[in-house]
Amino acid sequence: MNPIRIGILGYGNLGRGVELAVAANEDMELAGVFTRRDPATVKPYGANVAVWNASELAEHTDDIDVLVLAGGSATDLPEQTPAAAALYNVVDSFDTHANIPEHFAAVDAAAREAGHVAVISVGWDPGMFSVSRVYANAIMPNGADYTFWGRGVSQGHSDAIRRIPGVVDARQYTVPVPEALEAVRSGANPELTTRQKHTRECFVVAEDGADTAAIEEAIVTMPNYFADYNTTVTFISQEELDRDHAGIPHGGSVIRTGTTGKDGENTHVIEYSLKLDSNPEFTGSVLAACARACYRIAQAGETGCRTIFDIAPALLSPLTGEELRATML
Numbered sequence: 001m002n003p004i005r006i007g008i009l010g011y012g013n014l015g016r017g018v019e020l021a022v023a024a025n026e027d028m029e030l031a032g033v034f035t036r037r038d039p040a041t042v043k044p045y046g047a048n049v050a051v052w053n054a055s056e057l058a059e060h061t062d063d064i065d066v067l068v069l070a071g072g073s074a075t076d077l078p079e080q081t082p083a084a085a086a087l088y089n090v091v092d093s094f095d096t097h098a099n100i101p102e103h104f105a106a107v108d109a110a111a112r113e114a115g116h117v118a119v120i121s122v123g124w125d126p127g128m129f130s131v132s133r134v135y136a137n138a139i140m141p142n143g144a145d146y147t148f149w150g151r152g153v154s155q156g157h158s159d160a161i162r163r164i165p166g167v168v169d170a171r172q173y174t175v176p177v178p179e180a181l182e183a184v185r186s187g188a189n190p191e192l193t194t195r196q197k198h199t200r201e202c203f204v205v206a207e208d209g210a211d212t213a214a215i216e217e218a219i220v221t222m223p224n225y226f227a228d229y230n231t232t233v234t235f236i237s238q239e240e241l242d243r244d245h246a247g248i249p250h251g252g253s254v255i256r257t258g259t260t261g262k263d264g265e266n267t268h269v270i271e272y273s274l275k276l277d278s279n280p281e282f283t284g285s286v287l288a289a290c291a292r293a294c295y296r297i298a299q300a301g302e303t304g305c306r307t308i309f310d311i312a313p314a315l316l317s318p319l320t321g322e323e324l325r326a327t328m329l
């Protein structure tokens with residue numbers, strides 16, 4: 001069978017993770033990378049990978065089966081994914097949670113108009129954590145959900161800070177509040193506000209002479225990202241950031257405690273956890289599996305936008321139905 005030809009739009013942390021994920025899947029190959037920058041300045045891992053300027057996006061539709069968008073959710077994907085869906089089957093990791101319905105509608109309209117398939121907001125949250133919440137709620141209707149992230153680097157929040165005028169680079173750590181985690185794991189089923197569950201620590205490299213007070217204010221008041229959290233901002237040099245914050249580890253857990261029994265006397269705990277050395281490489285791996293599903297849905301003659309909820313597990317897997325059933329033995 002011919003390999004699924006993958007394109008990548010946007011070559012940052014996630015774009016690099018997608019490249020590695022495609023290389024790890026035998027049924028895929030990387031057709032090329034699009035970037036808004038000068039292609040000569042972008043160096044993929046693969047020495048022979050084609051790099052094109054994003055202005056050429058419409059010129060490679062015969063070379064690519066699925067385009068994976070690896071841009072930032074704060075400002076790139078709301079524009080890029082609908083535009084790309086007019087040209088390609090697409091997959092993205094859009095994670096501005098409050099705006100997912102709006103993003104879905106825009107991408108769905110573009111994909112249907114063009115006869116393409118789009119799969120949006122995949123990764124781990126939104127993505128694997130989202131589907132684990134749906135499974136847990138479907139199974140345990142009487143219960144309470146909790147999600148804890150970190151301590152680790154949120155790519156979405158770090159990207160959002162980097163988009164602020166005057167910011168050169170940034171890392172945002174999400175930190176679970178120990179007391180909240182302890183209360184949940186004790187089975188107390190506490191009522192917790194957003195602010196009571198996590199704090200956010202931002203390490204920012206600012207341009208020389210930048211208004212750091214204005215940058216800090218823009219961060220801590222940023223809707224959908226920081227406004228609902230206790231957030232600290234520390235300005236450091238690029239050297240310090242590169243030395244002390246080089247990695248992008250993360251992780252977290254979705255926990256649902258539910259009850260069954262005539263009087264709810266039996267308690268059950270469902271937990272789905274991730275420990276990630278590399279947030280972008282893990283997320284890139286989810287995007288690659290979803291690109292396989294996207295391709296198969298398109299090959300079946302369907303069109304329009306999907307989320308992780310619409311993707312049957314078998315569509316994500318390279319195994320045949322018979323091989324999958326054999327894993328149940």
Ligand SMILES: NC(=O)C1=CN([C@@H]2O[C@H](COP(=O)(O)OP(=O)(O)OC[C@H]3O[C@@H](n4cnc5c(N)ncnc54)[C@H](OP(=O)(O)O)[C@@H]3O)[C@@H](O)[C@H]2O)C=CC1
Pocket residue numbers: 009010011012013014015034035036037054070071072073074076093094095096121122123124125126127155156157159160162279280283
């Ligand atoms: N759903 C989920 O669970 C997850 C979602 N994500 C999403 O992934 C998004 C992307 O994250 P991440 O890859 O870390 O963001 P980056 O800042 O590394 O990359 C975003 C874009 O910025 C551009 N860029 C990258 N490096 C440079 C540079 N040195 N100079 C100029 N431009 C650059 C690239 O576009 P270009 O090549 O066109 O210049 C790239 O596509 C996040 O915003 C988040 O929303 C991430 C993790 C999990």
Ligand SMILES: N[C@@H](C[C@H]1CC(C(=O)O)=NO1)C(=O)O
Pocket residue numbers: 095123124125126149150152153154155156157173174250279
């Ligand atoms: N989308 C997140 C993935 C997880 C991590 C997270 C957070 O730390 O707030 N929320 O969701 C990311 O960009 O890393």
